[in-house]
Amino acid sequence: MDMDTDDSPAPKFRRRAEHRPDELLDAALALFVERGYAHTSVAQIARAAGVSKGAVYLYFPSKQALLEGLVKRAVAPAGAAAVAAAQATPGNVRTALTAFLGQLALRLSDPQVVAVPRIVLREAAAVPEIAEMYRRSVLEPALPVLADMIRRGIASGELRPVDPELTIRSIMGPIVVHLVLAEVFGVWPAAGLSLPALIDNHLDILFHGLIAQPEPSRDA
Known part of the structure; x- marks a missing residue:
């Protein structure tokens, strides 16, 4: 009330x-x-x-309907654009995944767009209906597409045989944790939220790992 x-x-x-x-x-x-x-x-x-x-x-019949309207206006189109970018990218899984995360970073760099998932993260624990609405509007359309992308990469021999659903969680997890650390726990990076910078860093680690490669021997 x-x-x-x-x-x-x-x-x-x-x-x-x-x-x-x-x-x-x-x-x-x-x-x-x-x-x-x-x-x-x-x-x-x-x-x-x-x-x-x-x-x-x-x-809008309720306050929750207003929040759902914000999700449908800003975040759902951002997810749809990211999925479309991945599906329209010719070539291997790496280029498609880069297109997906790159488009997502582009859309979430708009303060009016990123504000909505930030609100959802802060409020979902207290109002479970918000989490359900966000899952239905944003996550359900996107996650199966990404899992299928991983399956195709495995089938083509481009990727090692990994669990597609767990792999998607590993890929998307750092983005969620980045927002949770800032919005729920108040732990902000020195350079600010900067999702595009996080995604660039994440892609570099995802494709190249953390361990520095040794310099090639000059005697080789």
């Missing part, structure tokens, strides 16, 4: 009705980032958007 029952909208320039859902989502995103999902009410979102609380419910 919303704690704030004041439905009076703040004066604001009103755009045409077809733009209203985006106005509401923009207001919700700003407040979720500033105050947290649990501490934001629909009435506060309505005031920030310059409409009544009843007007919000015309487009």
Whole structure:
């Protein structure tokens, strides 16, 4: 239940009705980032958007529906674009995986996009329905495509025989942990979140390992 029952909208320039859902989502995103999902009410979102609380419910039946709208507007298209980049990349698994993570890094470098998974990570433990919605909208479409990519690499002899599903967890895990360390535990890298830099570093380790290769012998 919303704690704030004041439905009076703040004066604001009103755009045409077809733009209203985006106005509401923009207001919700700003407040979720500033105050947290649990501490934001629909009435506060309505005031920030310059409409009544009843007007919000015309487009979004609940606060959770607003968060789902943010996921569908920002994060789901980012995942779909990354999958499309991988599927459209000719050549080996390495180039396809590089295309996938590169497109993901590009999309998540937009603060308006990366803000949404950050909210989900902070709030999912307290509101399990958020985790379920995110899994359904983002993870379920992407993970099978990546697992199939690994299977094809194994079948072609490009990759060693590894467990495809566990391998995908190993590939995507560092990105999730990077966000969790920052958003849940407050452990930030010195250079900031910088997902593109993390993904570049991750790809280098993934394809080349951590152990330095010895210099070739000059006597060879």
